[in-house]
Amino acid sequence: xxxxxxxxxxxxxxxxxxxxxAAPDAGLEPLINPLLAALLYVTFLQVxxxxxxxxxxxxxxxxxxxxxxxxxxxxxxxxxxxxxPDDRTVRIGVLLVLLAPCVDYxxxxxxxxxxxxxxxxxxxxxxxxxxxxxxxxxxxxxxGAGLADVVEPGPFVEAFVVLIVAPxxxxxxxxxxxxxxxxxxKVADGASTAMVPLMVAVLLIVVASQVxxxxxxxxxxxxxxxxxxxxLLVMAFVGLGVAGAFRLDVPDTTAIVFTxxxxxxxxxxxxxxxxxxxxxxxxxxxxxxxxxxxVSYVRLVPRLTSRTAPRDGLPRRPADSRPR
Numbered sequence: 001x002x003x004x005x006x007x008x009x010x011x012x013x014x015x016x017x018x019x020x021x022a023a024p025d026a027g028l029e030p031l032i033n034p035l036l037a038a039l040l041y042v043t044f045l046q047v048x049x050x051x052x053x054x055x056x057x058x059x060x061x062x063x064x065x066x067x068x069x070x071x072x073x074x075x076x077x078x079x080x081x082x083x084x085p086d087d088r089t090v091r092i093g094v095l096l097v098l099l100a101p102c103v104d105y106x107x108x109x110x111x112x113x114x115x116x117x118x119x120x121x122x123x124x125x126x127x128x129x130x131x132x133x134x135x136x137x138x139x140x141x142x143x144g145a146g147l148a149d150v151v152e153p154g155p156f157v158e159a160f161v162v163l164i165v166a167p168x169x170x171x172x173x174x175x176x177x178x179x180x181x182x183x184x185x186k187v188a189d190g191a192s193t194a195m196v197p198l199m200v201a202v203l204l205i206v207v208a209s210q211v212x213x214x215x216x217x218x219x220x221x222x223x224x225x226x227x228x229x230x231x232l233l234v235m236a237f238v239g240l241g242v243a244g245a246f247r248l249d250v251p252d253t254t255a256i257v258f259t260x261x262x263x264x265x266x267x268x269x270x271x272x273x274x275x276x277x278x279x280x281x282x283x284x285x286x287x288x289x290x291x292x293x294x295v296s297y298v299r300l301v302p303r304l305t306s307r308t309a310p311r312d313g314l315p316r317r318p319a320d321s322r323p324r
Contacts, residue, residue: 016207024212044171093282100264115254
């Protein structure tokens with residue numbers, strides 16, 4: 001399953017669409033949060049607490065990841081924002097999904113393209129915490145004072161506890177158990193093998209539960225699809241620029257390009273479901289566009305990084321420049 005993750009994920013999306021169309025009243029939505037929490041627990045389990053501390057020492061990589069996700073991406077979204085449809089629900093959905101960096105399958109796609117997926121994996125708890133803290137601020141900046149009439153703090157607090165605090169704490173408890181007991185090692189090893197099946201389950205359930213809700217909102221959702229495509233195209237080159245500014249090598253540059261382009265549609269979905277008008281359809285549409293886009297990224301990004309990024313993380317000397 002690990003060797004064929006991309007076609008498996010595409011199959012899960014297609015299966016979810018079929019299930020949603022054939023059984024619109026299946027009542028699958030309550031499964032989303034537990035499955036997401038389990039997926040993040042397995043993700044965090046692969047990041048030892050000591051490795052998380054060490055990741056803070058990779059200052060250039062971490063600085064590039066934070067810069068591209070929380071400074072550059074909001075600027076790109078700000079440039080797109082005036083051209084979005086006037087529907088406020090659609091705009092909230094776009095903001096929710098584009099302002100939050102991915103913390104799950106980005107590691108898979110980055111690794112397939114030769115990126116530093118271990119560094120990216122170690123940075124995921126920090127990226128997840130940062131986005132939950134900054135997302136309300138960014139929504140306020142884009143939507144203004146009227147945001148209080150639409151967005152309540154409750155869903156953000158619940159998502160922070162259920163999707164970050166609880167899985168991260170449980171992962172560290174499991175790691176401590178595994179370090180002392182053979183039974184703990186077996187549990188940790190068994191849980192780690194569940195990542196691909198859990199991702200398949202999350203993708204299938206998310207799509208199956210949201211497809212029946214599109215209904216009259218389908219035209220609005222379709223109208224924002226080009227913006228998601230443009231975002232992917234722009235962020236490929238923006239990520240290269242940020243990585244170049246931090247003088248990263250090829251594997252680190254690849255990881256930065258992926259983290260800048262891949263959005264956290266699955267984790268922000270519970271937030272979207274709690275909002276009036278349910279902008280979740282916009283979030284799901286972004287997931288569909290993104291997974292297909294990541295297939296192209298896996299092929300194209302290595303070509304871009306091999307031409308632009310130094311292999312040792314230091315600036316390249318011009319070809320005609322020799323020491324004299």
